[in-house]
Amino acid sequence: MTAMPWWKSGVIYQIAVSSFADSDGDGRGDLRGIIGKLDYLSDTLGVDAVWLTPVNTSPLQDFGYDVADYYAVDPRFGTMADFDELLGECHARGIRVIMDMVLNHTSEQHPWFAESRSSRDNPKRDWYVWRDGRRPGRPPNRWVAMVEGSAWEFDAASGQYYYHAFLPFQPDLNWRNPAVRNEMLRVVEFWLEKGVDGFRLDLINFLFEDEACRDNPRSFGWRPYFWQKHVRDRSLPESLETARALRRLTDRFEDRAMLGEVCTDDPAEALAYAGDGGDTLHLPFYLDFALRPWGAKPFRDAVAWMEGHVPSGGWPCYYLNNHDLKRTFTRFGGGSDADLRVKVAAAMLLTLRGTPILYYGEEIGMRQSAVPRGALDDPVGKRYWPLEKGRDGSRTPMQWSADPGAGFTTGTPWLPVDPSYPYWNVEGEREDPDSVLNWYRALLGLRRKHLALQTGTYRALDSMPRGVFGYVREADGRTVTVLLNFRGRTSEPLRLAEHAASSTEVLLSSRRRKRVAGGRDGLRLAPYEVLVFGATAPDEAQR
Ligand code: GLC
Numbered sequence: 001m002t003a004m005p006w007w008k009s010g011v012i013y014q015i016a017v018s019s020f021a022d023s024d025g026d027g028r029g030d031l032r033g034i035i036g037k038l039d040y041l042s043d044t045l046g047v048d049a050v051w052l053t054p055v056n057t058s059p060l061q062d063f064g065y066d067v068a069d070y071y072a073v074d075p076r077f078g079t080m081a082d083f084d085e086l087l088g089e090c091h092a093r094g095i096r097v098i099m100d101m102v103l104n105h106t107s108e109q110h111p112w113f114a115e116s117r118s119s120r121d122n123p124k125r126d127w128y129v130w131r132d133g134r135r136p137g138r139p140p141n142r143w144v145a146m147v148e149g150s151a152w153e154f155d156a157a158s159g160q161y162y163y164h165a166f167l168p169f170q171p172d173l174n175w176r177n178p179a180v181r182n183e184m185l186r187v188v189e190f191w192l193e194k195g196v197d198g199f200r201l202d203l204i205n206f207l208f209e210d211e212a213c214r215d216n217p218r219s220f221g222w223r224p225y226f227w228q229k230h231v232r233d234r235s236l237p238e239s240l241e242t243a244r245a246l247r248r249l250t251d252r253f254e255d256r257a258m259l260g261e262v263c264t265d266d267p268a269e270a271l272a273y274a275g276d277g278g279d280t281l282h283l284p285f286y287l288d289f290a291l292r293p294w295g296a297k298p299f300r301d302a303v304a305w306m307e308g309h310v311p312s313g314g315w316p317c318y319y320l321n322n323h324d325l326k327r328t329f330t331r332f333g334g335g336s337d338a339d340l341r342v343k344v345a346a347a348m349l350l351t352l353r354g355t356p357i358l359y360y361g362e363e364i365g366m367r368q369s370a371v372p373r374g375a376l377d378d379p380v381g382k383r384y385w386p387l388e389k390g391r392d393g394s395r396t397p398m399q400w401s402a403d404p405g406a407g408f409t410t411g412t413p414w415l416p417v418d419p420s421y422p423y424w425n426v427e428g429e430r431e432d433p434d435s436v437l438n439w440y441r442a443l444l445g446l447r448r449k450h451l452a453l454q455t456g457t458y459r460a461l462d463s464m465p466r467g468v469f470g471y472v473r474e475a476d477g478r479t480v481t482v483l484l485n486f487r488g489r490t491s492e493p494l495r496l497a498e499h500a501a502s503s504t505e506v507l508l509s510s511r512r513r514k515r516v517a518g519g520r521d522g523l524r525l526a527p528y529e530v531l532v533f534g535a536t537a538p539d540e541a542q543r
Helices: 031-035 038-045 080-092 111-118 178-194 237-251 267-274 296-309 335-349 379-384 426-431 436-449 451-455 538-542
Strands: 012-015 049-052 069-073 096-101 152-155 160-163 198-201 257-260 317-319 355-359 457-460 468-475 478-485 505-509 530-536
Touching: 031 080, 038 426, 038 436, 069 080, 069 178, 080 096, 080 178, 096 178, 096 257, 178 237, 198 237, 237 257, 237 267, 267 296, 296 457, 296 468, 335 436, 335 478, 335 530, 426 436, 436 451, 436 505, 451 468, 451 478
Parallel strands: 012 049, 012 355, 049 096, 096 198, 198 257, 317 355
Antiparallel strands: 152 160, 457 468, 468 478, 478 530, 505 530
């Protein structure tokens, strides 16, 4: 058995830096706050890596995805010395640190953009994408921004439009300019030299757009962004080539990895970034999986797709929550069964073949918070309220305890703490054997103990009854069988005889089952039951 790299065998935990832990009472999370919680990450949970949302200097108009200085840490998060200390402390505990890297655009407050917009002949003019309008008052073409409206913003002073794939205060860098490319590669190298273990590349398939600015063909969808097929403004071959260049740079350093937000709901478009033999990004995201509706079949199908398409040198990467998505506690139906559903989801996420990414708070059952309009921070929510409430509801402060401020801050939190915190928090859940937290801990422990779960093969069990997703992981002659009942009712009998060896050992059971009668049919799973059992693989047993 060759040793698998950490990014294949490990579990990644995403920290929204603003919302995790506040060390200085200003109401916003910071790096020293994270340092104070490292025992939680390493001992209570036992995760292998953390991914930090952007920490670079930023006006924080979009949660830090609007960088004003790539070589510095925003003072609200701490100092460069704090960053170095966090890195050192993480490494001392065997935790890798993944940085969010926003290469597609900067903040409009970045000095480069200030120069660029200052005049048409400024040397930095060509660092961003400037074009003339089609005619007075008409943008250069029909491209739309992901959030809304034209992707072009008119700059009255210089009489031209600049391009922004996301919001108008996030002008796109012009990656066709070699000076921009060199500078951004230098940024990446700067942080690699500092010792970060990898990056989560924001909007990596958006770096390039058609040079001639040809329009996109029309399409259909529920909002303007989907009324076009994005063939001219995203996933251009040049972006893929740049991802390869980033891979070559990263490979000069030992044991680093790149996660990619390939922003598309087309999984094939995303997997292109895994390269033929995994020679591009280590872990491209799989948004389609995260967006599946609750049910055994949707997830079984999503996994089948990934297993059938991931290149041999590549590796799947799964997540269900992040700072852009509605939290699954609410999204999978909420109500009185919500905790049972997120436990099933967690069991799936942490036992599939692929690297799982957890999002802070999901391990304690944090829900989508109903952030009142007056407290909104996300520009998307402010713009679309009440039709679309934005992403603040999944970014509320981590709930550490029942203390005021949920133990997150002694000050006034930057987003209101969710009212569930007196009952749903780390401190309280630690003591409750049935808590969501202790369920995650059990699963993380199980994963650490069984090689089959970390790096083993995956085989779906067919002919499962409705509502049940079952599969077998195998490594070194040991199998681990996972059975998940996605429904709130007892399942039909399972036909297990052909799959389960006669001597099985229950590894984890949400119903505290002691044994599974292996080799026999007829097992019925209780509502939302999770059952994991291990055995020696049949061919091994025969030897
Ligand atoms: C990515 C980030 C999102 C951000 C956007 C613009 O999609 O995940 O939070 O708003 O890029 O940078």
